[in-house]
Amino acid sequence: MTNWLQDLAFGFRLAFTGHRPWGRLVVTAVGIGLGVAVLLGAATVPNVHAARIERENLRNPVAAADSPGAGVLVANSDVLQFGDSSVRGLQLRNMRGDAPVAPGLTRNPEPGEMVVSPKLQELLQSPVGELLRPRLPGEVVGVIGQDGLTGPGELFFYVGSDSLSPLSDQVNAVFHHFGETGQVDAQLDTNSQLILLLSMAALLVPIVVYVAATARLAEAARQRRLAAMRLVGATGRQVRRMAVGEALAGAVLGVALGWVLFALVKPVVEHVGTADLTIFSSDVRPVWSLALLITLGIPALAALVTTASLRRSIVQPLQVARRTSARPRKLAWRLVPVVAGLLGLVVIGLEGVGGTSALRVFLVSVVLVLAGVPLLLPWCVERIAGRLGGGSTAWQLAVRRLQMTSGTAARSVSAIAVVVTGVIALQTLVASVGASAGERVLGRDFATGSVLVDAGLPEDPAAVQQSVRELQALPGVDVRSAELLSYGNSDPDSYWTVHIADCAQIAALAVVTDCADGDVFATTPQPGGEHVAGATLQLLDSYYGATDRPTTGQPVSWTVPGAVRPANPVARDGEVELYVTPAAATGIPDSTRRVRIQLQLDPAAPPEVVEHVRNVAAAHLVEPMTSGDHGTVRTRPDQERDAVLAATRLALLAGALVVFALIGCSLFVSAAEQIQERRRPLAVLGAVGVPRRTMAWSLLLQNAVPMLVATALAAVTGLLMGVLVVVISQEDEIAFDVPGMLGLLAFAAIAVVVVTALSLPAARRATRPEGLRTE
Known part of the structure; x- marks a missing residue:
């Protein structure tokens, strides 16, 4: 055990030494840190949802109003539509001198008095709120505390009344304290659950794929250092443990950075969202078991990926060799996860979504499809690159390099393939739900x-x-x-x-x-x-x-x-x-x-x-x-659905930007690594007079071809999965978010151009004659 710890510690120190290690280490730590922050955010969803439902339950009594001994009569006020926002409230009538006090209040309002949420007070004090004031039923005398609101942006009020009737079927009662009887339904409708599950899978699976790919960044440089370790007497097992220790360095730093980023972003969540779906920062607490799994699982994943990458390699003192000769990749086993996931979606579509078990099967099926995309991608890149040829000098240089390192090229864009697949499927579902909802709300006669x-x-x-x-x-x-x-x-x-x-x-x-x-x-x-x-x-x-x-x-x-x-x-x-x-x-x-x-x-x-x-x-x-066409007052289920749709669109934008930032880091490090490995060939090309413009086009094509293959595979898989999910949701029509899909492709194109531009200085340095003396 002591030798194990010593080897791991030596590998950990090795990550901080060598030729310019900080650039590689910082990129790895930042990428993993962003991924960990997103995963920790996802781990807060159960606690956030539970806190919202608990506050909703506290102010929603269901006891019969005509029961003797009632302390407060409570009735829902009409939902007021103001612009794109909904304003809700509760009417209260005290029946005893010691009547229970509603959550968030120090006393219940008297008839004609109204206590409002901070966001509603802010709206009423603004010039825009003058048009809402005539529809509110009382004079504002106070502000509701956090305990009485589901979120900081909720537009909500309590109003005192002396006309509530205990004989009305719309009036409920509270006896001793609010929240003592009955619970509101905490379940979202089926479409909202499908949207949330698909959103989480579309944004979280790419993070895991990226973390796995990050563990193999600068793999060639790492193997050269390990070969040097063999030269001074290290055994093969020691070398592998050193490699794991080196991978753990970036992973541990990334996890620590992820917690820091999560703590910095946590206070900002109160200012993000819609009026129907906002979150108190105090509710943003990861489930401890999930947080522990993320904190320990990310380094463990990095260690496993590093070990697997060296499994078929022999680190010799003067070279790194493969145990087997290069053979074409097999397709059959790579299709298994995608086919199994799609079949699972088909079965759910035929049987219908009913109960927790069906939703679990749905989530597993979606994860299988998303996880199968990076398995299919290396085969696709290898087959397409193998059939390319001819063309200009820049094209031939790029194609030849892809044919030699198709696996590395596929890994560099694997995360983007996963995120594009998931986001396209989610865009299809959201567009279909929105189209069907719009037709139901507006009607055909307007x-x-x-x-x-x-x-x-x-x-x-x-x-x-x-x-x-x-x-x-x-x-x-x-x-x-x-x-x-x-x-x-x-x-x-x-x-x-x-x-x-x-x-x-x-x-x-x-x-x-x-x-x-x-x-x-x-x-x-x-x-x-x-x-x-x-x-x-x-x-x-x-x-x-x-x-x-x-x-x-x-x-x-x-x-x-x-x-x-x-x-x-x-x-x-x-x-x-x-x-x-x-x-x-x-x-x-x-x-x-x-x-x-x-x-x-x-x-x-x-x-x-x-x-x-x-x-x-x-x-x-x-x-x-x-x-x-100018707005409608919707029922509560529609408000929940619209809030989920709005939050999903916001999360898609934020999540896509984060994931594309991660992918940009991965692409840049991968390109820089390949330039470092090709110093001699690039120097030779520069010495014989190959124009730098040709080299630049070669780098662009070398990044663009895998990206095109990845986006094509992702688009086909995402559309197929999206259509199946829409069928499961039983929407009236299938709609496609064409602008959103084009935006994703634009992100991918911009990533290729930016990475190529950032790689050009290193490529120019490599083409100098000094590059011939680098080894």
Whole structure:
């Protein structure tokens, strides 16, 4: 054991000596340090998620509000859409003098008082927030502490109320303290889970591949030093232990640097993200078991890769030889991980994603595909380089070098192949989810510039006309239609829309003749194919408020009057359209009626006009929602999905930049190493008069060809994996993020050009006649 430690320690010291060791050591440590920082960031995800869910649970009671002894009544406020952000809140009503205090507060707000999050307070104090203030239900009297928020950027408020009813199904109760009952669902929807798992694999697997490739940087120079050790009497086993010690030096420094970078970046996370998904820096704590695995596993991985690279080599005192002669690489075993991973995705697509086990199989399948790409790449580079020939002098020099060192060339771009594969697959999934979500939210009936206001019927019917007048008075707003609707069905397979309107409004909605108050008109998917007269509809109750408004919460029966006249058939997804005049609609309860106002915005209208529309709707209507090309109020699952999409795009950009920075380091060190190894041939070429421009083009082509092969392989594999993942997610359509893919290819091209430019000075020095006397 003592000899082992001595050999490792000697190899560790060897990394700091020799010919200009610091450049190689610094590049290795920086590359591994960036990778470790990213891995540590990924190890914080479980703790960050758990902390967010814990805070969400603390302020979301689910106890029955009509239970005796309730201390506080709690109800969710309407989600307010402001620009691209969502504002949420809770209404509180104290029922006892010792009522429990909501998390993040020192006391519950009294009726008319409101306590807001720091980010919401900042927004309200800005000029932009003036348009949001009319929709908030109270006067700001304080700021919510960290315990009451899921993130520092959350737009959230508590408001005091004296009208919450314990009989409402939208009101819950807290007895002794918040968080004492029930838990909210901590699970994201399936698409969000797929996006997160694929994101982690796409950004973390390349880091591991890069760390493995970094352990073999400057391998030729290392083997020359080890050969010198053999010359002074070291055995083969001692040489291998020295090599491991030398690799551990860069790995240990990289791990230490990674922890330092993680600590420096940690305070910055509070300023990154979206309003729906931000993180407190105190929650950014790696899971200790994962942190330990990263801290010990990275040096262990470097040691294993170094040992494997020397397994088939004989370090002789005066040379390094291979145990076997060079043979063409075999394809069969290299295909196994990729094929197995793709088959796993196909199986999940056929059976569907259901439960934790399926998600684990999904993650393993994705990792297999990504890990198989660097195994396939050396074979691809070797086969393509072997078939290249002819051309200019620069081309022949580059091709010949690639044919001799295809493995080294493939290793230098292996990480980029993995990251491009994963990011293209992720871009395909995100684009498909976004396209499907956009179609579901905006609908097919909204033209560009249209806004639809959908709200419950207010107690005062005059408020509807007041809303229409104020909306029409807004600059750039044209009120196209304003009507009352009820929704219901006559059987589980039919869905009916009841339009309650006068004859003038009905004439604008359908082609009818001889309209008079008391008439009823109907359109059917097939003329004469369905008799609606006398049918009994189960109309949906529209009132789900938290106050004492009259509501049953159950469907209300209404029988269509016997005299139903036909209207011009307008088939809309198989729905039945009823147009009922006011006199014929007397039997339709107000609780089932909704207000729908369709607006058209002038292209020259200012962007803030939509906020004015929302303010008018909030002032006069019940629980209004506005939707259309200028924004929509979404439900909570959609907000989570949108937050995940936005965070994924941000993580993709940041992660891609980090990984490409790592790859640039790898390419540069690899190019510098090859120039160092080719000092004599380059000096000979310079001595016989080969132009430096030819040498520069040779270096560019030598870097560009493996990069082209890597990106081509990655694009094909990434698109195939992306399509399979979209099929698993059961999205309505498959969309491709062409600009994002072109951006990745642009990054790759820039990396090649930059690395070549940085390598030119070393190449020029190597072409001088002095290079002939370097050995």
